[in-house]
Amino acid sequence: MLPCGNDSDGHRMASITKRNWTKPNGEEREAWLLTWFDASGKRHRKQFARKREADAARIEKEGEVAKGTFRAGADKFTVEQAVGDYVKHLEARNERDQRVTRTYLDSTRAELENYVLAKPRDEESKVFSRATTFTDGIGHMKLARLTPADVDDWKDKLLAAGVTVATTRRVLSSLRRVLAYAITKNNVAINAAAGVKVVTGRKDAPKKIVPPSKATLKAMLEVAPSDMRLRIAFAAATGLRASEQWALRWHHLDLDGGEVTVETRVDAHAQEGFTKSEAGTRTVPLGSGMVAQLEAWRKRSPYPADTDLVFPNTRGGYVRHGNMIKREYKALLDKLEGERPNWHALRHFAVSSWIAAGLPPKTIQTFAGHATLAITMDRYGHLFPGETHKAAFDRLASDIFG
Numbered sequence: 001m002l003p004c005g006n007d008s009d010g011h012r013m014a015s016i017t018k019r020n021w022t023k024p025n026g027e028e029r030e031a032w033l034l035t036w037f038d039a040s041g042k043r044h045r046k047q048f049a050r051k052r053e054a055d056a057a058r059i060e061k062e063g064e065v066a067k068g069t070f071r072a073g074a075d076k077f078t079v080e081q082a083v084g085d086y087v088k089h090l091e092a093r094n095e096r097d098q099r100v101t102r103t104y105l106d107s108t109r110a111e112l113e114n115y116v117l118a119k120p121r122d123e124e125s126k127v128f129s130r131a132t133t134f135t136d137g138i139g140h141m142k143l144a145r146l147t148p149a150d151v152d153d154w155k156d157k158l159l160a161a162g163v164t165v166a167t168t169r170r171v172l173s174s175l176r177r178v179l180a181y182a183i184t185k186n187n188v189a190i191n192a193a194a195g196v197k198v199v200t201g202r203k204d205a206p207k208k209i210v211p212p213s214k215a216t217l218k219a220m221l222e223v224a225p226s227d228m229r230l231r232i233a234f235a236a237a238t239g240l241r242a243s244e245q246w247a248l249r250w251h252h253l254d255l256d257g258g259e260v261t262v263e264t265r266v267d268a269h270a271q272e273g274f275t276k277s278e279a280g281t282r283t284v285p286l287g288s289g290m291v292a293q294l295e296a297w298r299k300r301s302p303y304p305a306d307t308d309l310v311f312p313n314t315r316g317g318y319v320r321h322g323n324m325i326k327r328e329y330k331a332l333l334d335k336l337e338g339e340r341p342n343w344h345a346l347r348h349f350a351v352s353s354w355i356a357a358g359l360p361p362k363t364i365q366t367f368a369g370h371a372t373l374a375i376t377m378d379r380y381g382h383l384f385p386g387e388t389h390k391a392a393f394d395r396l397a398s399d400i401f402g
Contacts (some may be wrong), residue, residue, distance in 0.1 A: 010169060019315035034058055039069055057107045079146060082182040083112050089181055099274050103267035114156060115171045116178070122290070142149055143179075143188040150176070153191045158200075169198045208382050211342040211348040223335045228328060231311055238284050239350030239368055241265065242343055246319045247272050251306040255295055258286045262369065270318045278371040348380075355383045 014036035021029055032054035034046050048054040079213045087109050093100040105374075118137025136144070137249060138154050158168045172193060179191040185213050190385075212220075217236055221229050243265035252261045263281045266272045275281050286294070303316045315320050325343060333340045347368075360385070365376040 006203065007280055016054045016058055016347065017053075019047075036162060075223075076185045077143045077182075079137060079141050079143065079178075080117055081177050082143060082187065083116060084138065086178040086181045087112065094271075097273050098187065099268040099277075100266055100272050101265075102269040102271045110177065111167075111174055113262055115167075116175055134325060142198075144190045145258045146179075146188075148192050151196045155196055155198060165198055168282050172196060172198060208350050211352040211383075212339055212345050212357055216336070216339040216341060217346075217349060220332065220341075224332050228296075228332065230297055234290065234311075234344070235346035236349045236353075237287060237290050239347045239354075240284070241347060241369075242278075242321050243267060244275065244280070246309070246311060246321060248310045249306070250298065250304065250308055250310055253286075253294060253310065255286075255291050255298075259283050260286065261284055266318050266394055268320070268322065270320070274316075275369065277369075277371045277372045278367075282366055282369050284367050351376075352383050355385075 014034065017033045017035065019031045019033055020391060023029060032048045032051045034048065034054045034056065034057050036044050046057065069079070087105075089110060090100050090105050094102060094105050096194065116137055117139035136154070136157050138150065141150065155168060155172055156172070159165070163171075176191060176193040179188065179193055182188045217232075220232055224232055231245070234240070235242070238260060240248070240260075240262060244262050246357075247264040247266040248262075252263070253259075254261070259281045263275060264272055264277055265280070294310075295312075301308075301312075303309060303312050308316065310316065311319060321343075329343060351364060351368055354367060359367075361376060362373060364380070365373045366374060370376045
């Protein structure tokens with residue numbers, strides 16, 4: 001037995017033993033058996049053909065045990081297995097209605113399979129509009145061997161293969177969550193994707209949000225049928241996301257108090273659940289004009305009960321957003337000249353209106369349902385009124401030169 005390492009208390013951590021044996025055909029064989037103990041005192045063994053391999057493994061295992069990063073199954077557990085466990089976790093949360101919608105589940109599963117595992121795309125899947133040509137996944141890699149450098153190389157290959165910055169960033173975030181979940185299951189100790197970032201080039205920088213003009217919104221309301229007019233006006237006044245608006249029920253509205261409470265959303269599969277984040281659960285004020293329109297709509301709506309949807313389809317069910325856009329909203333835009341804002345731009349209009357009205361950034365964050373103030377400022381900071389450069393320089397010149 002070769003000398004072994006010791007932990008801080010002097011206990012044996014690892015040792016290497018030479019094994020010799022004779023095969024039935026008379027051939028003499030030898031191997032090197034590495035034995036080591038984890039932090040809990042459990043013994044582990046692994047055999048190597050060469051002494052130098054066993055010694056290198058001994059040094060590695062002793063380091064892992066000393067740092068507390070050793071996990072017994074990490075040598076065998078692959079990224080693909082970690083992805084499978086994480087997807088099962090999301091499926092269970094979806095079934096329990098724990099903030100995982102069917103749309104999120106499907107898109108996350110498809111992204112992980114297409115880019116992390118690089119498996120062939122399911123031809124029946126409707127998640128992506130085009131199949132990826134990326135073929136170098138990391139699903140085969142052992143969690144114990146996965147390093148930040150491996151993840152960074154994989155990320156660079158995605159970008160080199162033509163995957164967009166936005167998609168790469170989204171998939172990298174999904175991989176981080178996969179590895180974070182693997183840590184909670186004690187399958188790995190370190191998240192190799194935690195520090196990897198997608199650096200945005202100048203051409204890839206997000207464009208500044210430009211909300212629709214008041215003239216465009218007015219033109220839209222003038223040409224829209226009455227029911228569609230209210231839906232557009234409500235979105236532009238409250239800033240609710242489409243998924244939140246279509247899940248809204250009459251008991252969420254306090255028309256006497258002039259406010260709407262947002263606490264649910266519905267996905268493309270007509271599955272209703274909680275809002276995107278805790279910050280998404282919020283109360284947004286309603287102007288008196290919007291209150292009057294909603295009161296009139298409730299009186300003529302065929303579904304006015306407290307538990308009925310405020311904006312249902314003709315059968316009282318959820319509006320299918322994609323179908324509504326294709327069949328109604330685009331036809332409305334065809335009647336306009338100039339701007340053709342998408343539906344989400346109505347949310348931008350609401351936020352820009354709050355900014356123009358002088359509401360504090362923190363209040364706007366709350367009304368918009370953003371998780372952090374940084375999100376609000378990143379997206380809308382340029383819309384907040386401020387001193388012009390010329391005025392600032394005029395004031396500085398006056399202060400300095402008189």
